[in-house]
Amino acid sequence: MIRKLKIQHIWLSAMFLLVSAIPGVGWTETVNYELTIAQKKVTISGTTAEGMTLNGSIPGPTLRFKEGDTARIQVHNRMSVATSIHWHGLLVPPNMDGVPYVSFPPIQPGATFTYEFPIRQSGTYWYHSHSNLQEQSGVYGSIVIEPQHGDRRADSDHVILLSDWTTEDPHSVLRSLKRGSEWYALDKGSSQSILGAAIVGKLGDYFVRELQRMPAMDIADVAYDYFLANGQPETNIKATGGETVRLRIINGSATTYFHLEYAGGPMKIIAADGLDVQPIAQQRFLISVAETYDVLVKIPQNGAYEFRATAQDASGYASVWLGGGQRYPAPDIPQPNLYQNVSRGNQAPIWALTPNGTMGMPDDKIVSGKFDQPGMMGMQGMSMTQGLDDTASSVSMSMPSKKEPAPDRHEMAGAIMNKTPEMDTMKKTGHGTPDMPSAQHQKRKGKKYAKDFRFLAADVSSRKDLAADGMDPRRPWAPYAKLRALEPTSFETDKPIREIRLTLDGDMERYVWFLNNKALSESDVIRIRAG
Numbered sequence: 316m317i318r319k320l321k322i323q324h325i326w327l328s329a330m331f332l333l334v335s336a337i338p339g340v341g342w343t344e345t346v347n348y349e350l351t352i353a354q355k356k357v358t359i360s361g362t363t364a365e366g367m368t369l370n371g372s373i374p375g376p377t378l379r380f381k382e383g384d385t386a387r388i389q390v391h392n393r394m395s396v397a398t399s400i401h402w403h404g405l406l407v408p409p410n411m412d413g414v415p416y417v418s419f420p421p422i423q424p425g426a427t428f429t430y431e432f433p434i435r436q437s438g439t440y441w442y443h444s445h446s447n448l449q450e451q452s453g454v455y456g457s458i459v460i461e462p463q464h465g466d467r468r469a470d471s472d473h474v475i476l477l478s479d480w481t482t483e484d485p486h487s488v489l490r491s492l493k494r495g496s497e498w499y500a501l502d503k504g505s506s507q508s509i510l511g512a513a514i515v516g517k518l519g520d521y522f523v524r525e526l527q528r529m530p531a532m533d534i535a536d537v538a539y540d541y542f543l544a545n546g547q548p549e550t551n552i553k554a555t556g557g558e559t560v561r562l563r564i565i566n567g568s569a570t571t572y573f574h575l576e577y578a579g580g581p582m583k584i585i586a587a588d589g590l591d592v593q594p595i596a597q598q599r600f601l602i603s604v605a606e607t608y609d610v611l612v613k614i615p616q617n618g619a620y621e622f623r624a625t626a627q628d629a630s631g632y633a634s635v636w637l638g639g640g641q642r643y644p645a646p647d648i649p650q651p652n653l654y655q656n657v658s659r660g661n662q663a664p665i666w667a668l669t670p671n672g673t674m675g676m677p678d679d680k681i682v683s684g685k686f687d688q689p690g691m692m693g694m695q696g697m698s699m700t701q702g703l704d705d706t707a708s709s710v711s712m713s714m715p716s717k718k719e720p721a722p723d724r725h726e727m728a729g730a731i732m733n734k735t736p737e738m739d740t741m742k743k744t745g746h747g748t749p750d751m752p753s754a755q756h757q758k759r760k761g762k763k764y765a766k767d768f769r770f771l772a773a774d775v776s777s778r779k780d781l782a783a784d785g786m787d788p789r790r791p792w793a794p795y796a797k798l799r800a801l802e803p804t805s806f807e808t809d810k811p812i813r814e815i816r817l818t819l820d821g822d823m824e825r826y827v828w829f830l831n832n833k834a835l836s837e838s839d840v841i842r843i844r845a846g
């Protein structure tokens with residue numbers, strides 16, 4: 316009898332241990348959502364266009380969960396075309412990832428698909444259609460996951476979902492891009508000419524670029540009608556003076572990078588892509604497509620202060636006013652000086668004309684597709700950082716429209732926070748300071764020059780205030796180099812390291828993209844071995 320009791324006791328303890336070891340078990344809750352995707356006419360600032368809505372609106376609803384919950388989301392397709400929803404950044408089983416033809420068959424017109432998966436993380440994420448160009452048409456929304464044990468860092472918590480909006484059919488946008496014309500550049504005033512280069516004193520850079528047979532540089536390829544925050548070019552968030560507000564900023568745009576700034580003071584970044592980071596204060600920083608940042612801002616005692624997301628090409632912006640009363644706008648961001656060549660110091664490889672030059676390995680190896688060279692790093696005595704740096708540089712040079720910073724070397728976002736000698740020079744040369752709200756504001760609309768036939772009206776040289784990306788602290792790169800994880804993330808040192816080279820390249824005229832000299836459509840899987 317005693318013996319039996321003891322066994323029972325051990326059995327129960329084992330059960331208890333097992334149950335507490337599985338996160339979520341014991342307090343798991345199934346959270347249900349229904350999303351209906353439909354084709355609908357959408358009016359933004361008085362302009363109506365064909366859109367795709369989630370539960371009747373753009374963006375779709377914010378899906379809220381708590382870590383440990385089970386998500387059960389029914390997606391109804393009320394459109395005439397197949398669709399899908401992908402949960403960006405969520406750790407889900409492969410068949411719930413929502414990538415059509417890869418993880419599941421697309422959701423056919425009239426059909427319903429039920430996603431069900433455990434919520435194994437917390438933070439700010441988003442979801443979007445993974446079919447054709449539906450994301451550009453409006454099929455996206457935000458995901459907020461509370462941590463298991465709560466978070467008391469802010470008095471209130473708001474999502475700011477940024478996006479870009481064109482009244483043009485996205486397929487016609489893609490056709491224009493593939494045609495390689497200057498249509499959008501003329502439309503938004505980023506076209507270039509030899510005369511314009513002379514006006515801004517960059518004739519040298521102009522000729523170098525022409526010699527490289529490179530098309531005129533641009534920051535963004537599409538001219539948008541509007542940039543949106545939570546579906547509107549301008550919106551309000553209720554906030555009280557003295558409050559600390561957590562803004563969950565999501566870049567749900569199709570192609571636009573944004574400079575973010577809050578007129579009420581610096582933003583403290585506390586999380587990036589859903590993961591908590593060591594907090595850093597930033598006055599202005601760049602958010603790339605599909606990224607999320609959580610920031611804390613302090614609301615000043617009186618007034619409405621603008622949170623502004625300016626498209627990187629400075630063709631327009633979205634505004635969110637925090638608080639009420641007198642309005643304090645965020646400052647304008649200077650237009651990009653597209654005539655200025657990006658520094659070529661450590662980017663020499665990309666200017667070479669052979670694969671050998673661009674990829675740093677013999678041509679015959681590249682031709683035969685032997686990119687994967689285990690142990691190459693050791694042979695060349697390259698450090699991990701150098702490798703990363705070079706990769707980042709070649710990405711930024713071969714695709715100027717999607718610029719990634721080379722960590723450390725070009726990163727200048729911090730300069731804006733602490734006044735530097737360079738900023739004094741800037742003042743002397745007549746540039747404004749970043750913290751001075753200017754009286755004249757950029758128009759919110761992206762397109763504005765297409766109907767203006769004045770000589771050079773659409774040329775970069777006719778813009779008043781120009782600044783080069785990464786070289787002028789008023790146009791900083793993304794803050795990656797400054798972000799630090801809360802826990803160590805480096806590789807275990809006793810594991811063998813295998814380097815796989817991926818060279819991203821593109822033909823900007825034809826708008827086709829390459830991985831290791833092969834068109835994206837021809838690229839194969841990358842095989843890796845366990846361990």
Ligand SMILES: [Cu+2]
Pocket residue numbers: 401403404443605
């Ligand atoms: Cu995504």
